[in-house]
Amino acid sequence: MVKAVQQRTLKTRAKLLDAAQAVISESGYEAMRVEEVVLRAGVAKGTFFAHFKDKDALMDQLIGAEIDRYLDGIEALPAPKTISEMSEAMMPLITFMTCERYVFDVILRHSGAAANADIGPIAMTFGRHAEVVTKWLWDQPFRKDIPAELQAEGVQAFMVQAISLMFCSLHNSIAPHERLETYLTAWLMPAT
Amino acid sequence: MVKAVQQRTLKTRAKLLDAAQAVISESGYEAMRVEEVVLRAGVAKGTFFAHFKDKDALMDQLIGAEIDRYLDGIEALPAPKTISEMSEAMMPLITFMTCERYVFDVILRHSGAAANADIGPIAMTFGRHAEVVTKWLWDQPFRKDIPAELQAEGVQAFMVQAISLMFCSLHNSIAPHERLETYLTAWLMPAT
DNA sequence: CATCTAAATTGACCGTGGTCAATATTGGAG
DNA sequence: CTCCAATATTGACCACGGTCAATTTAGATG
Numbered sequence: 001m002v003k004a005v006q007q008r009t010l011k012t013r014a015k016l017l018d019a020a021q022a023v024i025s026e027s028g029y030e031a032m033r034v035e036e037v038v039l040r041a042g043v044a045k046g047t048f049f050a051h052f053k054d055k056d057a058l059m060d061q062l063i064g065a066e067i068d069r070y071l072d073g074i075e076a077l078p079a080p081k082t083i084s085e086m087s088e089a090m091m092p093l094i095t096f097m098t099c100e101r102y103v104f105d106v107i108l109r110h111s112g113a114a115a116n117a118d119i120g121p122i123a124m125t126f127g128r129h130a131e132v133v134t135k136w137l138w139d140q141p142f143r144k145d146i147p148a149e150l151q152a153e154g155v156q157a158f159m160v161q162a163i164s165l166m167f168c169s170l171h172n173s174i175a176p177h178e179r180l181e182t183y184l185t186a187w188l189m190p191a192t
Numbered sequence: 193m194v195k196a197v198q199q200r201t202l203k204t205r206a207k208l209l210d211a212a213q214a215v216i217s218e219s220g221y222e223a224m225r226v227e228e229v230v231l232r233a234g235v236a237k238g239t240f241f242a243h244f245k246d247k248d249a250l251m252d253q254l255i256g257a258e259i260d261r262y263l264d265g266i267e268a269l270p271a272p273k274t275i276s277e278m279s280e281a282m283m284p285l286i287t288f289m290t291c292e293r294y295v296f297d298v299i300l301r302h303s304g305a306a307a308n309a310d311i312g313p314i315a316m317t318f319g320r321h322a323e324v325v326t327k328w329l330w331d332q333p334f335r336k337d338i339p340a341e342l343q344a345e346g347v348q349a350f351m352v353q354a355i356s357l358m359f360c361s362l363h364n365s366i367a368p369h370e371r372l373e374t375y376l377t378a379w380l381m382p383a384t
Numbered sequence: 385c386a387t388c389t390a391a392a393t394t395g396a397c398c399g400t401g402g403t404c405a406a407t408a409t410t411g412g413a414g
Numbered sequence: 415c416t417c418c419a420a421t422a423t424t425g426a427c428c429a430c431g432g433t434c435a436a437t438t439t440a441g442a443t444g
Contacts, residue, residue: 105300108300112358112359112360143384145383150374153375154378156353160353161345161348164304165304186338186342187346187379189384191337192335192384
């Protein structure tokens with residue numbers, strides 16, 4: 001017989017998530033230490049790893065949840081009619097993704113999928129983001145020679161590229177917003 | 193007076209690099225342990241960190257050197273005349289970049305520039321790669337509405353995207369070569 | 385209620401990257 | 415050659431993520 005999940009399991013997990021969120025609110029993602037989290041949650045270190053495969057898995061969950069919140073905001077917006085509007089709509093999400101170098105690294109690591117083949121929260125948000133962009137492109141005056149899904153993949157590729165260059169000392173003179181617009185214009189409205 | 197770099201400094205660094213390369217040849221990049229390297233080099237652990245800021249800096253150097261070797265090969269090639277040829281020309285490099293998930297992660301982390309603002313070997317190779325691609329695009333029958341430099345940036349963005357999806361369980365059914373061709377065709381030869 | 389098993393929790397322990405005050409070595413100046 | 419200061423090396427030590435055998439607890443069953 002398979003026993004149901006015990007009550008305390010949910011409680012402990014919630015305590016861990018709350019503690020982690022508290023630490024992050026105070027000191028940022030990079031500063032989060034597993035020891036600090038279990039201390040605040042009032043559990044042993046081993047318990048942490050009984051609930052999360054590793055520290056990265058917790059980050060995946062927390063950052064994924066945050067991205068989802070931004071996607072909620074993006075989805076509530078009307079479909080952008082211009083490249084500029086599209087870029088602007090994506091900026092709050094991009095701002096979060098770049099709040100810390102560490103956060104961006106975690107996102108990149110999980111954006112495809114974990115090496116171990118199962119899709120985590122962040123990977124899910126990339127799927128969702130592609131869907132949102134695809135919907136945007138449905139009835140817009142952009143290029144029609146390639147499917148909207150492919151266009152959306154390109155939008156993601158350029159979003160990542162624009163963010164990467166934000167952290168690059170050679171290229172951080174241009175505003176991210178402008179760079180993204182340049183990319184998206186060239187990608188979505190080619191003038192050949 | 194500034195004293196010149198001592199002889200032993202060069203010797204020790206060479207010993208460390210050789211030892212690291214040997215470990216990697218035997219067991220791969222991810223399996224490399226600093227302790228193993230200093231053991232083989234016959235120096236103390238502290239010496240390692242006197243020569244390299246951290247383990248990542250050594251990886252940056254070794255992987256950057258390897259990428260440079262592939263770029264040498266790419267530069268020796270005649271400029272590709274079709275998307276297919278271009279994709280093919282980039283495949284050896286891509287194959288190396290994806291030889292280990294860990295290697296790709298290191299490359300991504302360093303592709304822009306280190307957080308601490310100085311450009312490392314891998315970041316340099318990305319600059320060089322962009323130059324090579326820009327030269328390729330100079331006299332090709334691709335789009336002319338945007339500068340070659342911007343096209344080259346896009347080629348890099350799509351290369352990274354194609355590689356990322358190779359590690360993604362949802363998308364690894366399509367051959368990388370084909371995916372990259374699809375991206376590059378849509379990017380370099382829009383048919384609007 | 386007492387019993388029993390699967391599930392959850394514990395914390396001592398480990399592996400490995402990284403630090404730093406103490407020590408040893410180099411190589412130029414006198 | 416001797417002296418000396420700049421430079422390189424050392425290794426004990428720390429930080430922190432992660433493991434696992436032992437222990438405790440939940441909650442179903444009779």
